[in-house]
Amino acid sequence: xxxxxxxxxxxxxxCLVFLSPAFAAKSTLPKGMxxxxxxxxxxxxxxxxxxxxxxxxxxxxxxxIGAWAYPGKSLDDARRxxxxxxxxxxxxxxxxxxGAFDEGSYGLLIAINPTWNIVAGQLSLTMDYKxxxxxxxxxxxxxxxxxxxxxxxxxxxxxxxxxLRTTQLVMVDVLAKLSPSAAKYPATAQMSGIDxxxxxDRKKAASTGTAFYINKSxxxxxxxxxxxxxxxxxxxxxxxTFPLTLTASSNLLDLAVVAxxxxxxxxxxxxxxxxxxxxxxxxxxxxxxQGLLADSPNLTRGNVSARAGMKGSVGLFQFSAPIQPGSSxxxxxxxxxxxxxxxxxxxxxxxxxxxxxxxxNVNFALEAKYAAMFLRDFHIxxxxxxxxxxxxxxxxxxxxxxxxLQLSCYQ
Amino acid sequence: xxxxRMSMNVKSCATFMGVMVSFAALATDPVPAETTEPASxxxxxxxxxxxxxxxxxxxxxxxxxxxxxxxxxxxxxxxLRVMHSLQPTSGGKATGLLSAIFSGGTLxxxxxxxNNSLVVTYEVRVHGRELVSYSYQRSFTRAVNIWAxxxxxxxGKDGLEWLKSTATEFTAAAAxxxxxxxxxxxxERYFGAP
Numbered sequence: 001x002x003x004x005x006x007x008x009x010x011x012x013x014x015c016l017v018f019l020s021p022a023f024a025a026k027s028t029l030p031k032g033m034x035x036x037x038x039x040x041x042x043x044x045x046x047x048x049x050x051x052x053x054x055x056x057x058x059x060x061x062x063x064x065i066g067a068w069a070y071p072g073k074s075l076d077d078a079r080r081x082x083x084x085x086x087x088x089x090x091x092x093x094x095x096x097x098x099g100a101f102d103e104g105s106y107g108l109l110i111a112i113n114p115t116w117n118i119v120a121g122q123l124s125l126t127m128d129y130k131x132x133x134x135x136x137x138x139x140x141x142x143x144x145x146x147x148x149x150x151x152x153x154x155x156x157x158x159x160x161x162x163x164l165r166t167t168q169l170v171m172v173d174v175l176a177k178l179s180p181s182a183a184k185y186p187a188t189a190q191m192s193g194i195d196x197x198x199x200x201d202r203k204k205a206a207s208t209g210t211a212f213y214i215n216k217s218x219x220x221x222x223x224x225x226x227x228x229x230x231x232x233x234x235x236x237x238x239x240x241t242f243p244l245t246l247t248a249s250s251n252l253l254d255l256a257v258v259a260x261x262x263x264x265x266x267x268x269x270x271x272x273x274x275x276x277x278x279x280x281x282x283x284x285x286x287x288x289x290q291g292l293l294a295d296s297p298n299l300t301r302g303n304v305s306a307r308a309g310m311k312g313s314v315g316l317f318q319f320s321a322p323i324q325p326g327s328s329x330x331x332x333x334x335x336x337x338x339x340x341x342x343x344x345x346x347x348x349x350x351x352x353x354x355x356x357x358x359x360x361n362v363n364f365a366l367e368a369k370y371a372a373m374f375l376r377d378f379h380i381x382x383x384x385x386x387x388x389x390x391x392x393x394x395x396x397x398x399x400x401x402x403x404x405l406q407l408s409c410y411q
Numbered sequence: 412x413x414x415x416r417m418s419m420n421v422k423s424c425a426t427f428m429g430v431m432v433s434f435a436a437l438a439t440d441p442v443p444a445e446t447t448e449p450a451s452x453x454x455x456x457x458x459x460x461x462x463x464x465x466x467x468x469x470x471x472x473x474x475x476x477x478x479x480x481x482x483x484x485x486x487x488x489x490x491l492r493v494m495h496s497l498q499p500t501s502g503g504k505a506t507g508l509l510s511a512i513f514s515g516g517t518l519x520x521x522x523x524x525x526n527n528s529l530v531v532t533y534e535v536r537v538h539g540r541e542l543v544s545y546s547y548q549r550s551f552t553r554a555v556n557i558w559a560x561x562x563x564x565x566x567g568k569d570g571l572e573w574l575k576s577t578a579t580e581f582t583a584a585a586a587x588x589x590x591x592x593x594x595x596x597x598x599e600r601y602f603g604a605p
Contacts, residue, residue: 061461068461068494225538251537252488252597310486312455314602370601377600 033172038179042088045180046187048106049079050093050199052411053229054206055114062156069156071116074163082164086171089182093191093199095229099246101192107134107185110174111199114166123150123158125166131174132198134189140177144169196231200410208290210330210343211235211244211258212403213267215381218260221371222329222407223344224249227256230409235260236295237405244407248378253315254344255366255374266402268331268339269383274369280304281335282319283396284343284363286327287406297404298324299397302361304340309364310347317341320361330404332365336388337399341365449475453591454598456489456535458482462564463571467493467578474582476591489594490536497529497565529566531574533581535591543590547577 035041058072076092083090091104109132117124124147131140146165150158174180209226213219220235227233233244235258242260249256285299302321309316319332323346332341347362375382388395458480460467471477471491480491532546551570563571585591 068496070496225540228540250597251540251542252594253601254488254538312457312481312484313486314488316486373601 033176035172035175036179039175040181041086041175043086043175043180044089044182045087045185046089046091046105046107046182047083047087047174047180048091048093048104048109048191048194049083050109050111051075051079051114052201052206052231053095054411057229058116065151065155067155069159071159071163074159075114075167077160078163078167082167083171086175089187091191093194095231097249099230099233101194104191105187106189106191107182107187108132108139108174108178108180109136109189109194109198110170112170113201116162118150121150122147123162124148125162127166127170129170129173130198131178133185134187136189136195136198140174142170142173144173200231202410205290205408206230206411207409208287208326209328209407209409210286210326211405211407212285212329212331212339212400213264213405214257214339214375215267215383216263216265217381218262218264219247219380220244220258220260220405221331221342222256222258223342223366224251224254224256225344226329226407227258227409229411232410233258234408234410235405236408248374248380250374253366253370253374255342255371257375257378257380260405267383268333268399268403269337269385270368270372271334271336271338271340271387272384274367274372275387276304276307276317276340276367278304278307280340281391281393281396282321282340283333283335283393283400284319284321284323284327284330285333285397285400285404286323286330286343287404288324288326290326290406290408295406297401297406298327299401301393305361313364315366315370316344316364317367319363319365321363322361323363329407331400333396333400334388335391335393335396337395338385338388339368339371341367342371448478451475451586452478453595454489454602455479455481455484455487456491457484457487458491458493460493462493462495462497462531462566463574464493466571466575470575470578471582474586476582476585488538489598490534490539492532492534492536494532494534495529529570529574531577533577533585535585535594537594542594543585543588545581545584547580549573 056072056076059068059070061068079092091106093109094102096102111130111132113128115126115128117126124145126143126145128143129141130138133139144166146162146169148158148161148165150156152158153161207226207228207230209222211220211222214221227246227249233246234241235244242262244258244260247257247259281301281303283299283301285297287295288298300321300323302319304317305320306318309318319341321332323330323343327343328345330343331339332343334340343363343365345364347359349359352359372382372384453476456479458468458471459482464482468480468482472480477491528548528550530546530548532544534544535542549570551567551573566574
């Protein structure tokens with residue numbers, strides 16, 4: 001009996017060892033990798049890890065196996081589980097709805113830019129990373145790649161597998177090359193004060209769109225989805241680029257107001273009462289297909305083709321002036337030079353073609369009357385004018401072209 | 412510009428038009444009593460379930476908050492999505508492989524034993540952006556005769572019952588969700604009460 005009890009104690013002791021945080025953290029190291037002896041794991045360095053919001057939100061349906069793939073969730077889980085195990089003080093750098101970073105402080109900032117690639121059943125994840133200290137000095141830069149079978153373990157199991165493995169390699173790089181500790185990298189930097197240029201990928205905008213001046217102080221209206229999760233938001237007009245700050249936003253209306261701080265005399269007025277006439281001519285101006293087309297405004301003509309949008313939509317009208325990706329947030333302007341609506345969406349032609357339907361110029365804009373309500377709710381100035389009796393295409397084009405700006409959102 | 416994923420089903424459109432014609436034919440009938448919706452009813456929103464679409468739709472639509480969900484509101488800015496993932500557990504993979512070999516060896520007389528982890532997530536999205544999300548998870552083992560017709564979406568009877576119970580859990584949680592209350596208030600501010 002005594003010997004059996006002895007085994008039980010030994011087993012209990014083994015369990016305690018295996019379940020201890022230190023053992024768990026050590027056991028997460030990749031095969032064949034060793035850390036310098038002076039590196040403690042779990043590590044007490046206050047680390048902040050940034051991943052672009054667009055990457056964290058990625059998911060798609062794989063019809064061949066009838067299941068959803070969640071690459072974004074895999075990245076987030078790996079950051080939280082593995083990052084948190086190796087660095088218990090780890091915090092995620094996350095943007096609040098207001099566009100500000102969450103509260104917190106850090107000693108090391110790790111900015112990761114992930115890229116997924118699938119070739120012949122093999123899934124690879126590349127993580128380019130940069131590490132900054134609290135003084136925003138770059139202390140490390142590198143890239144790690146892991147390739148795993150897409151469907152192992154289990155259908156689409158490659159996503160969490162690759163995310164864990166690649167995150168692990170990045171974390172080991174940080175531990176091995178910097179030998180960090182709380183004493184070496186104390187939490188003296190505030191997340192709210194992060195230099196946003198350290199985080200973003202300047203090579204390619206995460207999203208692009210169009211905005212237009214709504215008042216003399218230089219505030220602009222655009223579609224809210226253009227600004228979604230922007231770490232840096234900029235406007236370009238006449239070859240000049242300047243930063244913007246978010247003033248107000250509504251996901252429900254898909255509407256936002258941003259401030260440039262640059263006074264203008266080219267703001268678009270709204271019609272008093274915001275009336276809309278079926279069939280009236282409209283001008284739409286935007287900056288579509290950024291990177292493909294030259295950076296000059298794209299002007300199209302059409303008319304108000306319906307007072308409502310698709311079944312179930314609210315607040316939208318239909319217009320026929322052609323639009324492209326990047327036109328979102330642009331103005332739909334009457335021939336009197338008044339704002340009639342804000343471009344928000346288009347029929348998905350690719351989806352309809354599969355059903356044998358080819359839609360033509362079915363585009364949607366939020367009615368200006370909702371913009372007026374929104375602006376009043378947030379005490380944002382705008383101008384209302386009597387419906388113009390002098391209506392020409394030239395007036396519409398001049399008003400729209402003078403007011404629009406190109407938007408670029410970086411993550 | 413964001414391209415919305417929308418699709419139009421000609422067959423469902425024809426059905427809808429047929430329903431409209433039927434209503435027109437009934438126009439001379441006495442006007443039915445006006446239906447009153449619960450004060451807590453959320454605005455109309457589209458519904459999609461990646462599993463047990465009809466069953467979950469029926470259960471969720473019975474709750475006071477989601478009386479106005481509809482599978483064909485293609486243009487709605489509001490969406491209720493029920494997403495699922497079904498993954499074999501680590502033990503379940505080995506068991507499943509072994510029992511599949513036995514099952515095949517007996518020409519299907521012995522059932523295949525599987526152990527899966529099912530995660531179900533209910534999301535309310537506004538113009539594609541997640542507003543609220545509730546997830547429920549359960550692991551379960553089931554024995555499947557490879558020749559039997561499966562009407563439980565691969566979940567087994569118990570699994571399907573559990574899946575249905577998540578609809579009740581979700582609607583109970585949604586009833587006290589401050590973000591959904593705020594959404595309803597904003598919607599009514601701009602577009603009026605449902």
